Amino acid sequence: MADKQYAIVLDTKKCLNCKACTVACKFENFVPVGDDTYRIWVTEMPLQGKFPRLHQEYQPSQCQHCENAPCEKVCPTKATFRTREGVVLVDYKKCILCKACMAACPYDARFVSDLHEAVEKCTFCMHRVSEGREPACVETCPTKVRVFGDMNDPASDAARLLSSRQHYQLKPEKNTRPRLFYLA
Amino acid sequence: MFQSLDKYRSMIRINKDVPSMPFIILGAILLFLGFIGVVRVFWQGHEAVYGVTRQVPWGLLIATYAYFVITSTGLAFIGGLGHAFGVTVFAKMSRRIVLLAFIILLAGFTQIGMELGHPFRLLYLFILSPNFSAPIVWMGLFYSIELVILAIELYVVFNPSGTNHKVAAVLGFFALLVGIVATSNLGFVFGSLTARPFYHGVYFPMYLVVSGIAGGAALLMLIYNIIYKFNVPDFYSDAMAGLGKLMGICLGVMIFLLSWKIVSSLYTQPQDSVEAVTTLLKGPLSSHFWIGEILLALCLPVALLLISRVKNLKALGMAGLAFMIGMFFTRYDFIVAGQLPPMRAGLEGAGVETIAGLVQYSPSVGEWMVFALGLGLFLFLYFMSERFLVLDEQTRQ
Amino acid sequence: MKKNQFFATVLVALLIAATFGIAMAADEFTNTGNDNKGKYLFRKNCRTCHIPGGTAPDLSPNSKTQAQWQRTFKSYEKLTCKDEWKKLSQGDLNDTYTYLYNHAYDSPQPATCE
Amino acid sequence: MIGNKMTRRKFLGISAASAAGVAFAPALTRVVRASEKTNDYSILPKGKREFIASNCDMCVNKCGIICEVVEGKLHKINPNPKNIKSRGMLCAKGNAGAALPYSPDRLKTPLLRTGKRGEGKWKEISWDEAFKLVAKNLADLKEKYQNRSCVAFASTEGFQEEFYYYLVNSFGSMNTVRHTTLCLSSNIQGWSSVFGVFPDADLQHAEYVIMLGSDRAQALITPDSVDFQRFKPKGQKLIVLDPRFTETAAKADRWYPVKPRTDQAFVLALINVIISENLYDHAFVETYTYGFEELKNLVVEYTPEWAQAKCEIPADEIRQIAREFAYHAPRSVIYPGRRSAFYPNEVYIRQTFAILAAICGCWDTIGAVVPKSSVKLNMHNVIFPFFMLSQPRVDKQAVGLVKDVVPDSVACPMVGTGLPVDSCAFLSEKDGSWGSFREAVLQDNPYPVRGFFCFKQNPVQSVPNVQKTLTMFEKMEFICVIEQQMSDTAWYADLVLPHSTYLESWDPVHNLGGIEPIVEFRQPVIKPLFDTKTMFEIAGGIIHEMVKIPSLWDDIEPADFEAFKKDILEGVLDKPIVEYIQHQVLEYPGAFEELLKEGFYTPDGGKARYGSTRNPDFRFKTKTGKIELFNERYKEFGLFPLPKYCEPSALPGPDQYRFLVGRTAWNTHTSTQNNPYLWEIQKENTIWINTAEAKKLGISQGDEVRVKSKVSEQTIKAYVTEKIRPDCVFYVNGWGRQSPWMSQIYKRGASESEILEDVLDTISGSMCMHETFVTITKI
The missing domain is CATH 3.40.50.740 (Rossmann fold)
Known part of the structure; x- marks a missing residue:
């Protein structure tokens, strides 16, 4: 396991619901303005309780970069593939826009991009990561909800958070083994 | 060279008995509408013309694709029964069966061709970079083979030197087999979607095959009634009765499968499945479901078959008509229902818009136009064939 | 004698002048002048030297409290630049005072000399 | 957050997407290579690529930015991780700034x-x-x-x-006439009346924080919005008082939907408890303050029970908060806040805050409120x-x-x-x-x-x-x-002069005062x-x-x-x-080069500065030179020298609601709503109505309602929520625009300035934003 295994650890308790990450992602990745065109999002979780005893959480999310990615399995042309670092990517040139991956994704993380003429989604900003920079959403976040790092490197912030804090993944019942970890 | 063409002359005639002209004209109009749709798609792009969304990526065109190609494999199944399994009653229908199967498969291909963003890319990527874990690859492969088999079959049944029955039997067998495999793979395109429990599993591969056979029978019963103006000669009564019985059996199996699908889905887990079935039973798709799927596709044909005791050929035609209309809704419902429960709740900021917990989909004008293209192609080609080709074994003899 | 007389006269004159000056200053310098003009005068007359890196310490209205400005104006004769002061009319001095007093360190609206 | 859900429609989305696509896609033609074999993930065209440090101008915070420019076109604005004020963050607005120069709605010529x-x-x-x-x-x-x-x-x-x-x-x-009286003037005045200056809060180190009417999670202020969650010390407690359940309230350990206009009663009761239970910082009060006895006499009557009747917060909990505040002092913060005046007694509300900080000695030390330091710049004389x-x-x-x-x-x-x-x-x-x-x-x-x-x-x-x-x-x-x-104001002008964006021009350097003072500037990026x-x-x-x-x-x-x-x-x-800029930083050798490279400058590496006023000889900018618990200046002007509580003069009548205003994290006042990348987050504003009240009025989610105040009436969509007190309604500002050239937002939602009455806080000259009462009817 010499390769890095990238993951994002999220401490949603710090999320201000400020949407900085969603806008940063759009510019970084040429995602056009539009209701359906977004790679990441910040969900306002249901308000709990009755006035004046209220509680609310905010949940930023994106493509989960599943180890067992349903989208990869159903892609007829191998346009969707996993890199050695465990990042699920789309080779836009190979996409025939059958949209099977969109139907297969339990996280609704994919959409049709007019710009790429292919299905696109979060790439963990691999173009930045390969330059030694953090993904745009990670970098821009005021409170640093997201921590990006290598799970194989025990010294990385991400790995330390995972080993020291309780965490969960989204839709574990789908057996997708996401690379997005939410701190409890 | 012309001499060699001469032998085909016996295959060509102008058949004025068949009421083909209205259908040819209708087909031409639909083709024209479809052509406009195609131009729009190329001009404005898929995203602008189609009503599909991020949450409902598969819409009307997948439904119409399924509607056409599954009916085609149903026809191939019936043809195969005649050729390969000695069910001789259908042999007299073999030209129409093969022709229908071939044309309707072509119509189906127009739908998927217009639905895919890069249909031409598909042609070489299926060879250069196939992903064998993807059901779409197998579906594509088997439908392509099916098209080739049907094309050869077409050549064989229209061979003026007479049909080579051995070859026809082998081809028929493979058409039947590949058809079943292709359609069940189409079912598995959905069956593989673990994200959407309504689709997931073996139900759709089975249901699509059975309903396809019923559809093939229904289409044949309807077509014969049309070309004989609801006065099908006795010559065909045994074949028609055979079709009626076959359809009856399929309907029975369909009712059986559907009932258990619905009942099992209504249990509390998985939730998406409950929600999808609820959209059919009392949700946004309930009118389609109860009128189209239950009344037209199942109850009415069953009633007509039972009442006529599979003897009244008009009733069979009516049953076929009802089923073909109802089946359209069945296909549409099955595509849409599974996608209406959202993968993420429609909470603020989620980017998902829901009404009563469900995402919305309704086909756009552009999508209807592309459907018109497929339907028009089918009507135009088939009734042109009726008009200009010798399709009856009887008249040939 | 003559010498002494001269000195005494000068001393008396100075005393009188000083007393008069103080009395006048105390009476005349009020913060009801034109502080807009005062700002202009302060910049023109004082800030030529009282700037960072200038020949005199940097000065702004908020360099002193109101009381300190009051004292400064009362006894400007003690300042090395008193000759410059004398070139100004009483009105101009009062306007300058108004500006400095109104924007002094402990005033309701302290100002730096931007 | 508000109303974005109910206004979303697919067909609009498509048209907006294509419109925006037309507007912005040509900004850069991208190249995409994501293929398994090559491991080449670049998405940018090959060409000259620069990273230019500058400073954001999408709001007032002036966060450090690094602009990624490819072939002369702005691709992305990134946060500057080194900038000590913005702490390496860039919000939605800051990111959306990259669309500003390319906006089709820009003014292009006079x-x-x-x-x-x-x-x-x-x-x-x-x-x-x-x-x-x-x-x-x-x-x-x-x-x-x-x-x-x-x-x-x-x-x-x-x-x-x-x-x-x-x-x-x-x-x-x-x-x-500047923005101040729509902004901080009452706040500055209230704090200055005690300390002579308006301080910052050291949220990074505070152990106990009380925020009244400040929505730091949405009304973003650097570094406070970063510090209060990111660097929150373990075990820090956050108490939030706000009539709305804001994003800040969602982060609070305890949230009280305080009755509007009574915040002061709550803080007076804290002072009462702290003095009567002898919890205040005797040495500090002795050394630095003036007028403690007068204060003591004033607050005798302001018991927690008295306050409970006013502000609807249980007396026990007030007592507990007072004790906790005093216990954690001086690492306790009563958050100074950064907002406009809400009520006519706003200055006294802020004076009360400041007094609470003063008697607990929560001043100019780590984890307390700290006076701003600054970097001295060379002025053009x-x-x-x-x-x-x-x-x-x-x-x-x-x-x-x-x-x-x-x-x-x-x-x-x-x-x-x-x-x-x-x-x-x-x-x-x-x-x-x-x-x-x-x-x-x-x-x-x-x-x-x-x-x-x-x-x-x-x-x-x-x-x-x-x-x-x-x-x-x-x-x-x-x-x-x-x-x-x-803008709507420009729409009524005779002559409109188009100003360059901050990404196209040089700006002079500015000193930003704070616990860690910094000098910021801008240079052309494109x-x-x-x-x-x-x-x-x-x-x-x-x-x-x-x-x-x-x-x-x-x-x-x-x-x-x-x-x-x-x-x-x-x-x-x-x-x-x-040359102007170089002159400004003349005193600091190498500063200009540093500015060009980093976009900011600090003479001492940006160290936090504490304790400059913690010296018994220090003269505060007050009349007495002390920290004034009793304000001599006010006495001189005929004002109450102490923060005496006065009953609200106006209260909502029957069927009336108090009208509240506020902000979101993705818009600045009225200036950014037309940016497509922000517009898509929120496409219009809505009126927040408490669920129970909406039920009474027969209003359901998304209904059009008529809002009527003394000065105007408007229609707007309802947002029915538990997140607001039943006696209040709320708009976010910046909507209902009059200028058709604000193409995305023209006439969307309703304008707060239209419905608000003009009520003045006479001490600071501020407009009071929460003194308007409205009736709501379903259309």
């Missing part, structure tokens, strides 16, 4: 009105014509009214504002002439002018003499009070004001009671607006896209035309005129702006 005002008929003119026109109008107005102050100049903070003041001072008007025809501010003697907007019963208990004092007494004279300024102009008292200039401000959207603002505009013979887009100019160039252009008109200079000394031309024009405006 526009002269040809139709009626507000009709929207414009003629493109050259800059030369525009400068001549402005100079001529200034000369004409000066001649006609024999008073330079007959032209008013509105502006708001910004790096180029100082050049606007070059224009103002070259003309000699005293009537300038320019002297503007003194014009004989400059009359004092029109609102100089505001007493009497503002009676209509100051309810007697409000003024009475607070102001000893019964009437407000001069509205400018507690403001920097440059700031002016919008409320009293507008009254004075409307009344032509004491003289007519007939010209109006506006730079970066948008009074039509931001000053309560928009009808009055428009009536004021009707009086004007010439209105000139300098803007980037056709070449100007259109025929726009900066305020530096505009001021120069206009002044050059002005010096050609002799009548503009007949009330100054000829020598002054010559000096003016030499000092102001030749000395500053005619030179490259870079």
Whole structure:
């Protein structure tokens, strides 16, 4: 396991619901303005309780970069593939826009991009990561909800958070083994 | 060279008995509408013309694709029964069966061709970079083979030197087999979607095959009634009765499968499945479901078959008509229902818009136009064939 | 004698002048002048030297409290630049005072000399 | 957050997507290579790629940015991780700034009105014509009214504002009006009344934080919005009081939906408990403060039980909070807040906060409130002439002018003499009070004001009671607006001058005071896209035309005129702006190069500065030189010297709701809503109504409702929620726009400035934003 295994650890308790990450992602990745065109999002979780005893959480999310990615399995042309670092990517040139991956994704993380003429989604900003920079959403976040790092490197912030804090993944019942970890 | 063409002359005639002209004209109009749709798609792009969304990526065109190609494999199944399994009653229908199967498969291909963003890319990527874990690859492969088999079959049944029955039997067998495999793979395109429990599993591969056979029978019963103006000669009564019985059996199996699908889905887990079935039973798709799927596709044909005791050929035609209309809704419902429960709740900021917990989909004008293209192609080609080709074994003899 | 007389006269004159000056200053310098003009005068007359890196310490209205400005104006004769002061009319001095007093360190609206 | 869900429609999404695609996609043609074999993930075209450090101008925070420019086109604005003020963050607005230069709604050339005002008929003119026109109008107005102050100049903070003041001072008007009285003036005044300055909170180290009416999670302020969650010390407790369940409330350990207008009662009770239980910092009070005995006597009656009756927070919990606050002192923060005035007693509310901090010794030490330090910059010592025809501010003697907007019963208990004092007494004279300024102009008292200039401000959207603002505009013979887009104010102008964006121009450096002071500046990131100019160039252009008109200079000394031309024009405006900047940082060798590289500068590496005032000899900027618990200055002015609690003069009537205002994290005041990347987050505003009240009124989610106040009525969609007190309703500001050139947001939602009544806080001159009561009816 010499390769890095990238993951994002999220401490949603710090999320201000400020949407900085969603806008940063759009510019970084040429995602056009539009209701359906977004790679990441910040969900306002249901308000709990009755006035004046209220509680609310905010949940930023994106493509989960599943180890067992349903989208990869159903892609007829191998346009969707996993890199050695465990990042699920789309080779836009190979996409025939059958949209099977969109139907297969339990996280609704994919959409049709007019710009790429292919299905696109979060790439963990691999173009930045390969330059030694953090993904745009990670970098821009005021409170640093997201921590990006290598799970194989025990010294990385991400790995330390995972080993020291309780965490969960989204839709574990789908057996997708996401690379997005939410701190409890 | 012309001499060699001469032998085909016996295959060509102008058949004025068949009421083909209205259908040819209708087909031409639909083709024209479809052509406009195609131009729009190329001009404005898929995203602008189609009503599909991020949450409902598969819409009307997948439904119409399924509607056409599954009916085609149903026809191939019936043809195969005649050729390969000695069910001789259908042999007299073999030209129409093969022709229908071939044309309707072509119509189906127009739908998927217009639905895919890069249909031409598909042609070489299926060879250069196939992903064998993807059901779409197998579906594509088997439908392509099916098209080739049907094309050869077409050549064989229209061979003026007479049909080579051995070859026809082998081809028929493979058409039947590949058809079943292709359609069940189409079912598995959905069956593989673990994200959407309504689709997931073996139900759709089975249901699509059975309903396809019923559809093939229904289409044949309807077509014969049309070309004989609801006065099908006795010559065909045994074949028609055979079709009626076959359809009856399929309907029975369909009712059986559907009932258990619905009942099992209504249990509390998985939730998406409950929600999808609820959209059919009392949700946004309930009118389609109860009128189209239950009344037209199942109850009415069953009633007509039972009442006529599979003897009244008009009733069979009516049953076929009802089923073909109802089946359209069945296909549409099955595509849409599974996608209406959202993968993420429609909470603020989620980017998902829901009404009563469900995402919305309704086909756009552009999508209807592309459907018109497929339907028009089918009507135009088939009734042109009726008009200009010798399709009856009887008249040939 | 003559010498002494001269000195005494000068001393008396100075005393009188000083007393008069103080009395006048105390009476005349009020913060009801034109502080807009005062700002202009302060910049023109004082800030030529009282700037960072200038020949005199940097000065702004908020360099002193109101009381300190009051004292400064009362006894400007003690300042090395008193000759410059004398070139100004009483009105101009009062306007300058108004500006400095109104924007002094402990005033309701302290100002730096931007 | 608000209403984005209910307004989403697929077909709109498509049209917006394609429109935006057309607008922005050509900004860069991207190249995409994501393939398994090559491991090449680049998405940018090969070409010259630069990272240019600069400074954000999407709001007031001036966060550090690093702009990624590819082949001369701006691809992305990234946060500057080194910037100590913004702590390496960049919010949604800051990111969306990358779309600003390329906006199709930008003003591209000077526009002269040809139709009626507000009709929207414009003629493109050259800059030369525009400068001549402005100079001529200034000369004409000066001649006609024999008073330079007959032209008013509105502006708001910004790096180029100082050049606007070059224009103002070259003309000699005293009537300038800034954003302060719609902003922090009451807050600054309240804290300054005690400490002489307005401090910052050290949220990074505080163990106990009380926030009253500050939504730091949404109304983003750096570094506070970062610190209060990111660097929150383990175990830090956050107490939030707000009538709305804001994102900040969602982060709180305890949230109290405090009854509006009673925050002061809560804090007075804290002081009461802390003094009566002897929990205050004796040594600190002894050494640094003045007037403790008077304070002690005042708060005797303000028991937690008394406060509970006012603010609806249980007395036990008030007691507990007081004890906890005192226990954690000095690492306790009563958050100073950064917002406009809500109530007429706003200054006293803030004074009460400051007093609480003072008696607990939570001052100028780690984890407390800390006075801002600053980096001294080298000023341009320019002297503007003194014009004989400059009359004092029109609102100089505001007493009497503002009676209509100051309810007697409000003024009475607070102001000893019964009437407000001069509205400018507690403001920097440059700031002016919008409320009293507008009254004075409307009344032509004491003289007519007939010209109006506006730079970066948008009074039509931001000053309560928009009808009055428009009536004021009707009086004007010439209105000139300098803007980037056709704001609602620009829409009513006679001449609109297009200003360059912050990404296309040099800006002078500015010192940002704080616990860690920093100097920020801007440099051009991309070449100007259109025929726009900066305020530096505009001021120069206009002044050059002005010096050609002799009548503009007949009330100054000829020598002054010559000096003016030499000092102001030749000395500053005619030179490259870079020289101006270099002069500013002359004292710090290498600073300019550092600025070019990093976009900011700190002389000492940005160390936090504590304790500069913790010296018994330190003289605070108060009358006594001490931390004043008893304010001698107020006494002098006839105001209550202590934060005496006074009952609200006005309360919502039956069927009325108190109207609240607030912000979101993705828009700045009224200036960013038209940015497509922010618009897609929120496409219009809605009115928040408590679920139970909505039920009573028969209103369901998304219904259109009519909102009626004393001054206006509007329709807006309802957002039915548990997140607001039943007796309040809420809008987020910046919607219901009047300018059709704000293409995405024109007439979407409803405008807060239209529904708000104009009520003045007479001490700070602030507009009170929560003193409007409305009725709601379903349409």
